[in-house]
Amino acid sequence: MKFNLYPLKFHPILKDKIWGGQKLNTLLNKESHLPNVGESWEISDVEGDTSLVSNGTLENQSLKHLLSTYKADLIGKKNYEKFGDNFPLLIKFIDANKDLSIQLHPNDELSKKRHNSFGKTEMWYVMQAEADSKLIVGFNQPMNSEIYLEHLHNKTLTQILNFDKVESGDTYFIEVGRVHSIGAGVLLAEIQQTSDVTYRVYDWDRVDEKGNFRELHNDLALEAFDFNMPNNFRVPYKNEENQANNMVSCPYFTTNYLKINKSLKIKNTHDSFIIYMCVEGEVEILTPNNRESIKTGETIMVPANISEFEITSKNAKLLEVYV
CATH class of the missing domain: 2.60.120.10 (Jelly Rolls)
Structure with missing residues (x-):
């Protein structure tokens, strides 16, 4: 089934x-x-x-x-x-x-x-x-x-x-x-x-x-080894609340930083799954037929065919990852 x-x-x-x-x-x-x-x-x-x-x-x-x-x-x-x-x-x-x-x-x-x-x-x-x-x-x-x-x-x-x-x-x-x-x-x-x-x-x-x-x-x-790499390994990123702040974009993955203190409506326009790693706090992820929560140290994957969903939290930090 x-x-x-x-x-x-x-x-x-x-x-x-x-x-x-x-x-x-x-x-x-x-x-x-x-x-x-x-x-x-x-x-x-x-x-x-x-x-x-x-x-x-x-x-x-x-x-x-x-x-x-x-x-x-x-x-x-x-x-x-x-x-x-x-x-x-x-x-x-x-x-x-x-x-x-x-x-x-x-x-x-x-x-x-x-x-x-x-x-x-x-x-x-x-x-x-x-x-x-x-x-x-x-x-x-x-x-x-x-x-x-x-x-x-x-x-x-x-x-x-x-x-x-x-x-x-x-x-x-x-x-x-x-x-x-x-x-x-x-x-x-x-x-x-x-x-x-x-x-x-x-x-x-x-x-x-x-x-x-x-x-x-x-x-x-x-x-x-690649001995000729520039020292570009430290990642600067913005810390603006309630929006995706890009950290890394490479051919293998994109990672954004999200600091959330309200409800955010997410539209998946990436033709990809989206993974959320909760690095601080707790969030709820709501889809039309489902509600799940993750807290510090937990991870969740939203399948690619879920085009719209909602993330809500009073205070949390997430890493958002997709390919």
Whole structure:
């Protein structure tokens, strides 16, 4: 039986990480008994980690099944023509209790050739950060492979990396080929292409609970680096209330910032699904036949065939995402 589509919520897929903590439990209300919850995959079509619906008549249906059943009605005509039964985005919340590895991601061409995957262009929105928390993004000086390899081999890589102190609301756009890492004490929302391909180049010489070092990928990473990128990774955006403030527009996704304190009527003119990540407060989303709410740390997807709906809140902040 084919039910009518409505705003969809999904069961979070929680990931235990060597660097994870407990903020996804304590601040975002993700129920978990994992010791170090590093990531909550909110909407995922990664093989082996496909999201399941958590609300309404389609409860426990997989995202993959929805794609094959509803096609363009779910993700939009142009998206279905391009991606077929593959959802193009991976939506996450990340809690770095300790520093993540220093890493980068390959582009579409290299990812397809090596891993039969999309590339991994991504963006970060900082939801909460401890005092003096930092992100690593790019280098602090002009760079080439010779300088990079010299510091890598001498274990002085951190001397050439750019450290940015961050606070709530800071936003970064991480293009493929750019070195980066999330520092200890940062809780953020991440929007990225559907990919789980990461090349670690340094992991702080730490070991897991069994005394093993995590795998590094320095040979693979060298070809994936782009050493000539401008320092344009910090994202300026407006903070005007009750309207979409553009943050990132790229070939893979568009993300807007919404600060809402009343009811907004939304017209979907994008020929795309629209995802809302609630990064503060609580909102209700009303369609002609449905009413759903999300609060801080929750995510919802409005299917492409819902052309008009309403968002209402007394005080909330949302990330609005579409392709």
